[in-house]
Amino acid sequence: MxxxxxxxxxxxxxxxxxxxxxxxxxxxxxxxxxxxxxxxxxxxxxxxxxxxxxxxxxxxxxxxxxxxxxxxxxxxxxxxxxxxxxxxxxxxxxxxxxxxxxxxxxxxxxxxxxxxxxxxxxxxxxxxxxxxxxxxxxxxxxxxxxxxxxxxxxxxxxxxxxxxxxxxxxxxxxxxxxxxxxxxxxxxxxxxxxxxxxxxxxxxxxxxxxxxxxxxxxxxxxRSLGKKQLRLHLQEEHSAVPDTLAKYGLELAASGSELIYSYDAHEDKTGIASLLKDLDKAGIGFNDIQTKQSSLEEIFVNLVRERK
Incomplete structure (x- = not known):
């Protein structure tokens, strides 16, 4: 047809x-x-x-x-x-x-x-x-x-x-x-x-x-172009991300009370499991976890920006 x-x-x-x-x-x-x-x-x-x-x-x-x-x-x-x-x-x-x-x-x-x-x-x-x-x-x-x-x-x-x-x-x-x-x-x-x-x-x-x-x-x-974000609300404020967690590319919020982990939407969850284990080893506790996926608007803006 x-x-x-x-x-x-x-x-x-x-x-x-x-x-x-x-x-x-x-x-x-x-x-x-x-x-x-x-x-x-x-x-x-x-x-x-x-x-x-x-x-x-x-x-x-x-x-x-x-x-x-x-x-x-x-x-x-x-x-x-x-x-x-x-x-x-x-x-x-x-x-x-x-x-x-x-x-x-x-x-x-x-x-x-x-x-x-x-x-x-x-x-x-x-x-x-x-x-x-x-x-x-x-x-x-x-x-x-x-x-x-x-x-x-x-x-x-x-x-x-x-x-x-x-x-x-x-x-x-x-x-x-x-x-x-x-x-x-x-x-x-x-x-x-x-x-x-x-x-x-x-x-x-x-x-x-x-x-x-x-x-x-x-x-x-x-699924393929979207990014996911994991936000961990920490029990205590921190001034920097420990060197032992550097491989995750974590971002510390300005308040020092949140760690942000960004990853591909289609990536498997082994990275998250590994991160949580390493957080525990580093003695960093958290009270809550939130996840957020990129919207179509964010994907569109990034695509157009790349073409400029």
Missing amino acids: SSAISVSNLHKTYDSGFEALKNINLDIHHGEIFALLGPNGAGKTTLISTICGIVNPTSGTILADGHDIQKDYRAARTKIGLVPQELTTDAFETVWNTVSFSRGLFGKPSKPSHIEKILKDLSLWDKKDNRIITLSGGMKRRVMIAKALSHEPEILFLDEPTAGVDVELRRDMWNVVRALRESGVTIILTTHYIEEAEQMADRIGVISKGEIILVEEKHELM
Whole structure:
């Protein structure tokens, strides 16, 4: 079976000479939530815009469910729904008419039952007769999602879908996205909220300076690149780490009351067992132990920092 999206040897260079995308190769699986992360200016929006046919590639091939986005544009574009960063819609039109019109743009016949379902799923049904200009920012963003879903796409791109949305509404929208995935829609999202990717994504892609530097299953990424930290709350304050414990690379907190041991998340626990025995031999007692694993945000920051 073909991938939902397949990108091969994609380059985009603007007339100014700026190379926005450099040899992008990426396959996105059917039915997954794929999060594309990257700092500002990394090429996230350019990549999405190119896949959706808004920006022309300089070279390379892009397939949407097997359809070439340049040679078979209509079939490819029908497969895709796009929720852009900017809220672009007719401010004086009603919610119902705006979403219905978007469906018509794809040559789809009128289907009021589908529009009703979308609006209800997005908690917009009671706003269906309201003009867009009267809605809050969060509701306007929901309308953008409704427009993108109006023609029943199989692949949905969400470019910063919860930017400027309050925490409660953001979590509601996460639920909507998960429900879409459960219905078989492939979701590709870009986000500055790393928590969003950590909560929702099946796989993570990181783009930096126009290049894909990593694509990995979320859990495998956190397992392989994450760090763990063991914090020991000491019974007595110490001014330095004894030389006999130097091999562990321990860090003594400024207060002198905590020892911090950092290790790879995939490392076995023999190092910890050995450390605890050596602490006992050194006469260092502790009252409590805490462990902490790197978040996706810390992994992302370290990856991008290494590329600078």
